[in-house]
Amino acid sequence: MIPIAGKRNIWGARMAKSTPETFWASYSDLMAALLMVFALTTVITLLDIGTRLVEPTQAVKEWEKVLDEICHDPDLEKMENVQIDCNTGALIISDENLRFGFSRTELGQEAEEALREAVPKYLKVIYRYPKFLNMIDVIEISGHTDREDLQGVNPYFSRERAGQVLRFLMNEPLMHRYTDLLKRKAVTAGYSDTRYPPECKSDRCAAARRVEIAVRLNDREVLKEFLRILKQVIGGNED
Numbered sequence: 596m597i598p599i600a601g602k603r604n605i606w607g608a609r610m611a612k613s614t615p616e617t618f619w620a621s622y623s624d625l626m627a628a629l630l631m632v633f634a635l636t637t638v639i640t641l642l643d644i645g646t647r648l649v650e651p652t653q654a655v656k657e658w659e660k661v662l663d664e665i666c667h668d669p670d671l672e673k674m675e676n677v678q679i680d681c682n683t684g685a686l687i688i689s690d691e692n693l694r695f696g697f698s699r700t701e702l703g704q705e706a707e708e709a710l711r712e713a714v715p716k717y718l719k720v721i722y723r724y725p726k727f728l729n730m731i732d733v734i735e736i737s738g739h740t741d742r743e744d745l746q747g748v749n750p751y752f753s754r755e756r757a758g759q760v761l762r763f764l765m766n767e768p769l770m771h772r773y774t775d776l777l778k779r780k781a782v783t784a785g786y787s788d789t790r791y792p793p794e795c796k797s798d799r800c801a802a803a804r805r806v807e808i809a810v811r812l813n814d815r816e817v818l819k820e821f822l823r824i825l826k827q828v829i830g831g832n833e834d
Contacts, residue, residue, distance in 0.1 A: 657727040658684075658812055665720050677713050683809055686717045690804035693756075700755040702763055710760060711769055714808065718773045721810060732813035734777065736761050737784045741795065741803035744788070754785025760806050 665671070666681040676691040692709035693702070702710075721727070738753035738760075761783050764770050770777070792802045 657724055657730070661721055661724050661727055661810075664723070665717065668716065668720055670716050671713065674713055677709070680807075680809075685807045685809035686713060687805055687807050688713060690801055693804075693806060695752075695756055695804070700752060700759055702759050707763060707767075710763060711767060714764060715769050715773070717808065718770075718776070722773075728776070730812050731776075731780055732811050733782050734780045735782055735784055735807075735809050735811060736764075737786055737807045737809070739790060739803060739805050739807065740787050741800045742788045742791070742798035750785055750787040752785070753787045754783065757783040757785055757806060760808075 662681065662684045665684050665686075666679050668679075671677060671679055671686075676689040678687040678689070679685070680687060688709055693706040695701075695703075695706070736757045738755070738757035740749040740753050761777070761781055764781075765774060765777060788803060792800070794800075795803050
């Protein structure tokens with residue numbers, strides 16, 4: 596019969612020999628498993644965020660489609676003294692078409708004809724994208740002048756000429772389809788010579804004397820949509 600003391604000695608020897616290695620091996624395995632779970636959770640969360648954040652960018656993609664179509668519209672391209680800024684989508688009608696008289700703000704017959712021909716075609720392209728219409732913040736009609744201004748009246752003229760353009764568009768029969776949109780979204784602004792074209796090298800420059808019509812997105816709504824989805828993902832909430 597083996598003495599009890601001998602059994603204790605053998606058990607103690609085994610414990611002394613195996614416990615440290617077994618403990619650290621188990622701890623390392625546990626940490627590795629936890630890190631793996633954390634890494635997988637992070638990847639899944641990031642993929643989910645990326646998938647959801649695609650939604651609010653649809654409005655931007657829609658605007659890119661509109662921009663491309665406006666920029667390459669054949670009817671607008673062939674019109675003289677009418678340009679499209681392919682970076683912003685702005686419709687630019689130069690003074691060669693508007694022909695405001697010196698120190699005058701009234702629209703002449705040539706100016707009315709130019710607006711009558713260009714603006715409905717411009718808005719017709721935009722109306723092909725109904726979802727995009729909901730993202731429009733403002734339609735800005737802005738007046739611009741060159742730097743020749745001996746009496747300091749250019750700020751007034753730029754504002755008043757933009758207002759004349761809006762008044763004409765609101766009363767033009769060919770604009771009837773777009774009147775409601777203009778009532779809700781159109782604003783006028785006068786920038787005088789603060790947005791001077793880079794091609795103008797002197798104070799008197801025809802390219803600087805112009806009216807621009809630009810559609811601007813409601814970027815606040817796009818940002819709010821980003822934040823809403825991000826909050827959902829982080830908080831684990833669903834619609």
